[in-house]
Structure formats: structure tokens, C-alpha cells
Amino acid sequence: MEQYKGYLIDLDGTMYLGSEQIQYAKEFIDVLNDKRIPHLFVTNNSSKRPEQVAEKLQQMGIQAETDQVFTTSMATAAFIANKKKDVTAYAIGEIGLIDALSDEEVELVDENADFVVIGIDRDITYEKLAKGCLNIRDGAEFVSTNADVALPTERGFLPGNGSLTSVLEVSTGQSPTYIGKPEPIIMEQALNKLGLPKEETLMVGDNYHTDILAGMRAGMDTLLVFTGVTSKEELKQYDQQPTYVVDTLNDWINPIK
Amino acid sequence: MEQYKGYLIDLDGTMYLGSEQIQYAKEFIDVLNDKRIPHLFVTNNSSKRPEQVAEKLQQMGIQAETDQVFTTSMATAAFIANKKKDVTAYAIGEIGLIDALSDEEVELVDENADFVVIGIDRDITYEKLAKGCLNIRDGAEFVSTNADVALPTERGFLPGNGSLTSVLEVSTGQSPTYIGKPEPIIMEQALNKLGLPKEETLMVGDNYHTDILAGMRAGMDTLLVFTGVTSKEELKQYDQQPTYVVDTLNDWINPIK
Incomplete structure (x- = not known):
């Protein structure tokens, strides 16, 4: 080798x-x-901030620094920030995604967004999905952190971000750019x-x-x-x-x- | 003619x-x-009870009796009730669906359901979608009231039941029987x-x-x-x-x- x-x-x-x-x-x-x-x-996993991931590894005895963690949320935020100056996004997701977008100075808006971004969101609501669909129909570019359809948990396989993403995809007829x-x-x-x-x-x-x-x-x-x-x-x-x-x-x- | x-x-x-x-x-x-x-x-429209639909028509001056209204929720409940005696279902949906299932004496349960039934639910949560997926993976038969992907509203096209249904379909790999x-x-x-x-x-x-x-x-x-x-x-x-x-x-x- x-x-x-x-x-x-x-x-x-x-x-x-x-x-x-x-x-x-x-x-x-x-x-x-x-x-x-x-x-x-x-x-x-788009849900956590890199320091949370590093901390989890450290607690298991695995050496890890925050700057050694690269999440799909960080990749998604960088992808969007590189596309346009003063870019705006309507985001559906947990703290890992929301913070990554802020770190890249993507402005979060409810309407007239340049991008609709979706990551796993265990506080998903109909209103969030509705705003995602409306922004995509109004011309926002559609980006999803990852296509994983099922999350393995102690309860069994729960819905992954790929399955939440399908609501926006099926409803608008637009396919997302997947990042992960x-x-x-x-x-x-x-x-x-x-x-x-x-x-x-x-x-x-x-x-x-x-x-x-x-x-x-x-x-x-x-x-x-x-x-x-x-x-x-x-x-x-x-x-x-x-x-x-x-x-x-x-x-x-x-x-x- | x-x-x-x-x-x-x-x-x-x-x-x-x-x-x-x-x-x-x-x-x-x-x-x-x-x-x-x-x-x-x-x-x-699976969200309303037939008397609510009849009332809406009457208020517009259109003659309608409750027993002249047939909703996809009523059809879905009858479909399930005819499949098995003492049938159980895990249901995601609004009052029109929940009441129709009760009217047909379908017992609503959280686990080990014979059927998973989904209709439009504007109070959708991750937990509801999770329970839907778990029941389908445990062998429940998967039924959806209708495949409409978008609802026309004064705000624009919002997610229809077909798009919510896709979460369960994409995550479990199982396709539903559509009723509407x-x-x-x-x-x-x-x-x-x-x-x-x-x-x-x-x-x-x-x-x-x-x-x-x-x-x-x-x-x-x-x-x-x-x-x-x-x-x-x-x-x-x-x-x-x-x-x-x-x-x-x-x-x-x-x-x-």
C-alpha cells in the first residue's frame, strides 16, 4: 500500500x-x-456545530480539534457564500446549519431568498416547508445538505434529511443541489x-x-x-x-x- | 348528449x-x-368533516346536505375498515381524517399499527413522521388520502399531501396506496x-x-x-x-x- x-x-x-x-x-x-x-x-450530519462534534469525539477518548471537523453544513454555507456577494437564504435546519450560514455571512430571510437551504430539522413545521416551497417557486436556488433518507437511532430508522428534502422537491418539481x-x-x-x-x-x-x-x-x-x-x-x-x-x-x- | x-x-x-x-x-x-x-x-380535501364542507357550500348559497359530501378521508377510512376486522391505524392528518377513521371504528394507535394513514396535516411534526416511518418499517400497510403535491392558496402553492407522503415513501422505500x-x-x-x-x-x-x-x-x-x-x-x-x-x-x- x-x-x-x-x-x-x-x-x-x-x-x-x-x-x-x-x-x-x-x-x-x-x-x-x-x-x-x-x-x-x-x-x-448537518445538525451540530463543529465544536460539538469535536467535544463528542474527545468525550469518547478520540483526539479531535474543532478545526479538524468538517460538516456538510459548513460545506453548504461555503458553497452558497461563494456563489454571490451579499447572498440571502431561507434556511430549514438545526443549529449546525444556521450557525454555519451565519459564519459565512449568509443573510437569513423569509422571502425573496437567493437560496433555499434544507438540512435535518427535528423541529420541522408545515410553515417552514411552506416558506421553502414559496421561495423556490419565486426563483430561489434549491440546496440540500445531504440526501440521506434514514437516520439510524436506538428507536430504529427515522426520517433523514433526504426525505424531508423530498417535500420541497415533490411539491415544486425542482430538484436540489446536494452538498454532502x-x-x-x-x-x-x-x-x-x-x-x-x-x-x-x-x-x-x-x-x-x-x-x-x-x-x-x-x-x-x-x-x-x-x-x-x-x-x-x-x-x-x-x-x-x-x-x-x-x-x-x-x-x-x-x-x- | x-x-x-x-x-x-x-x-x-x-x-x-x-x-x-x-x-x-x-x-x-x-x-x-x-x-x-x-x-x-x-x-x-381530507382536512374537513363532511358537515363542514356542506356548511361552506350552503354559506355560498349552494344547496348541499352533509350526506351529499364524500371526502377522500371517508373513502380512506372505509377502505381500511373493509380490509380487516378490529383494524388499527397510526394516522397523520387533520380532523377530517381522524374523525372519518373513528366513524369507521378504526382504532388509532402509536405502535404496531395495521395501517399507516397520511392526509394533509398542517400541524405536521418530525415525531409524527418518525412514528409513521417506524410503523411502516414494522410492517404496517401504507395508505395516503391523495397524491396532490401542491395546494393553491392566496399565498401561492403550498405543500400538498402528496409531498408530505413522500417523506414516508422516500425514507422507508415503500410506496403507498393512494385513495383519492x-x-x-x-x-x-x-x-x-x-x-x-x-x-x-x-x-x-x-x-x-x-x-x-x-x-x-x-x-x-x-x-x-x-x-x-x-x-x-x-x-x-x-x-x-x-x-x-x-x-x-x-x-x-x-x-x-
Whole structure:
């Protein structure tokens, strides 16, 4: 195997499952830090601020700084801010999205928005969906943080942002630009933040349809770890395979050392 | 033209637009009553109880009794009640749907439901959508009152029940059985309630994609009136044409007299 100069690393199913650390996640990150290998945690979870994500990792004993966390909300806010000066948006989402938009100086408005942005919102209301539809019909560009249709929780699979997004899509007949994995938009921004070329950076994750496809589409090598969504059995059916597969991240520690 | 023994009549765009009576709606209904021609008002609006709908018509001066109103909520409740004895449902919807289910003695439950039923719900919450998804994933049969994606209002087009339904559909990967127009389910029940054969009953409405298709699929003759959604220009593009078209219902009064 190649020695990669940098890593983009998924969180849910790769570093933790719900509130539990995944075995060898800590040791894997420790080795990256020992060898001073730059890495970013890249997540489709739009609900949290990066410091909240870093804190969650730290509480599990996994080393993480706020500026090592890159959320799809941050990618979405940057995407919009780069499109136009003095840009406005009508936003549906939780604090992670709202704060990311503020950080990028996107002005939040209820009407005549340049963009309608939607991320997971567990305080969704009909009025929010109505305003989203009205702004899109009035010409706002439609952007969604990620297309995940289901969120794994202790109660079972709950509606993900991709399913909330479908209300606006089905009602207006307009399709959104998705920002999160497997789209290349979030990956290009993450590579840019990491400051390394795609050829020298490895994408690590548990989900073929988000993490691995995102890496492939961005032209990166990929490492699939079987601690989350995608099983060995499922993986067999896909034509395009990850560069590497491992049972746990322990299998990747010696190669780096 | 044929003399029809009964009529099924749409409401929104045919009898009224929002809170305003459509010209000649009253006169048309008066003639049906004068000639003692049985008729039912058939609506995809699941939010209201039939007595509320009848009252709205009466307040506009249009003669209507409660038992002349047949809503998609009533059709949905009857569909479920006919499927199984002691049937249970998890329901998302407004009073028109909840009361219709109670009237048919469908027991409303939060878990282990036989059916998940969704109608327009302007008090929608994430928790309601979550429970809908969990019940469908646990094996509940999935039913939706109607597929309308947008509701015309004075503010513009707001999300219709078809777009709310898509949250459950996209998140679970299960498609619902739709009950309302243009589906034949509501039409068969309406004809049954009217007590007349389809060959002798005319379907009247303003919307090609709901009213007219519903009539055609049910094997009925159809009358499209250009006072609502479908324009003459739009109608030209469809292969299958209504049996009759009129500018207003005034053009249909003399033929009946």
C-alpha cells in the first residue's frame, strides 16, 4: 500500500455508533497524530456545530480539534457564500446549519431568498416547508445538505434529511443541489481545507453509498471499514470496489506505523 | 348528449375557488335539485368533516346536505375498515381524517399499527413522521388520502399531501396506496354511495389530472369545466379527451333542463 499524506475520515459507523466509540477508532487516530498525518473528520450530519462534534469525539477518548471537523453544513454555507456577494437564504435546519450560514455571512430571510437551504430539522413545521416551497417557486436556488433518507437511532430508522428534502422537491418539481457525501462538492472543499492533493489523501468510511462513492467521485483512494452500514456480502454486488477493505481500523494501524 | 341519472361533482375549481363561489355553480346545483337528479360532491380535501364542507357550500348559497359530501378521508377510512376486522391505524392528518377513521371504528394507535394513514396535516411534526416511518418499517400497510403535491392558496402553492407522503415513501422505500382522485378507489365508493351504475353517472370537474382521469379510470363519462386548474391550451396535449368540455357550468344547464 501507498503511504498517504492525509486522511478524510467519516464519523458515524467509522469512529462511533450512536454514543459508543467503535473499537480501534481511538488507536487509529492516535497513530495519525503520532505520525503527524493531517486528517479531517467529514460528516453528513448537518445538525451540530463543529465544536460539538469535536467535544463528542474527545468525550469518547478520540483526539479531535474543532478545526479538524468538517460538516456538510459548513460545506453548504461555503458553497452558497461563494456563489454571490451579499447572498440571502431561507434556511430549514438545526443549529449546525444556521450557525454555519451565519459564519459565512449568509443573510437569513423569509422571502425573496437567493437560496433555499434544507438540512435535518427535528423541529420541522408545515410553515417552514411552506416558506421553502414559496421561495423556490419565486426563483430561489434549491440546496440540500445531504440526501440521506434514514437516520439510524436506538428507536430504529427515522426520517433523514433526504426525505424531508423530498417535500420541497415533490411539491415544486425542482430538484436540489446536494452538498454532502457522496457528492464531490463536500469532498473538494474538505481536500482544500486539508491542503493536500486528492492523489495523496485517503477517504475512510463504513458506508459504500456515501463515503466510498464520495471518495471515488473525487478521484481519491478509498478504505472501507466493516464496522458500520456496508457488509462484505453487500459489497460484492458493486462493480466499482474500494481501494482497500478492512474488518476494523486495527488492520490499518500497522501499515501506517 | 346523454341524460345522466346521477352526477359526481368536484368542489375546488368547480364549485368554488378558495372562499368564492364559481359563477353558475349555484344555478347548476339548483337545476340538479329541481330535476331530482342524485349527486355527490367528491373531494380530495381530507382536512374537513363532511358537515363542514356542506356548511361552506350552503354559506355560498349552494344547496348541499352533509350526506351529499364524500371526502377522500371517508373513502380512506372505509377502505381500511373493509380490509380487516378490529383494524388499527397510526394516522397523520387533520380532523377530517381522524374523525372519518373513528366513524369507521378504526382504532388509532402509536405502535404496531395495521395501517399507516397520511392526509394533509398542517400541524405536521418530525415525531409524527418518525412514528409513521417506524410503523411502516414494522410492517404496517401504507395508505395516503391523495397524491396532490401542491395546494393553491392566496399565498401561492403550498405543500400538498402528496409531498408530505413522500417523506414516508422516500425514507422507508415503500410506496403507498393512494385513495383519492385520480385513483379508482374513491370513485367506486362514491358510485356505490350514489347507488347508480357508472354508465349513467357523469363526473364533473376542473382538473384533468385528478377529476377527469378519475372518471375515465372508473369507466364514466366526464365533463371538464374551464373554471379551475386545466386550461384549453393544456388540454390539447392529452391523447384521451373528456367526453364533454364547457367554459362554465352555465353551458350545461340547458342540456339538463
